């Protein structure tokens with residue numbers, strides 16, 4: 001988990017300046033009515049950070065197995081991310097992730113296998129959830145930056 005925290009740290013350091021430099025004109029454009037704009041994808045990553053924050057902290061006191069799944073489409077739509085400015089979204093996203101790195105680094109050793117609920121399936125161990133959080137983040141950053149990171 002310490003390794004994942006380091007990987008997450010270098011990813012944020014690398015990507016934050018790239019996001020900050022992006023031209024803001026096209027960021028609110030949805031490629032299709034049922035596809036997210038880049039602002040909405042970054043918003044989805046903020047939602048992912050917020051929901052996984054709950055899972056991570058709840059795991060430290062044995063309460064992550066009953067955390068409910070979240071309706072990601074409703075979260076993105078109902079928060080109207082396209083109405084926010086890009087700079088604020090980038091700031092929130094990077095600050096949230098810096099805090100998550102601190103949370104992951106602070107896990108007591110015996111919480112690695114704490115059961116976490118990630119949907120309707122059987123609970124999975126915390127270290128799987130943390131790895132999957134990073135994988136999901138990389139996947140969507142690729143869509144925002146139009147490149148492999």
Ligand code: NI
Pocket residue numbers: 044136140
């Ligand atoms: Ni996603």
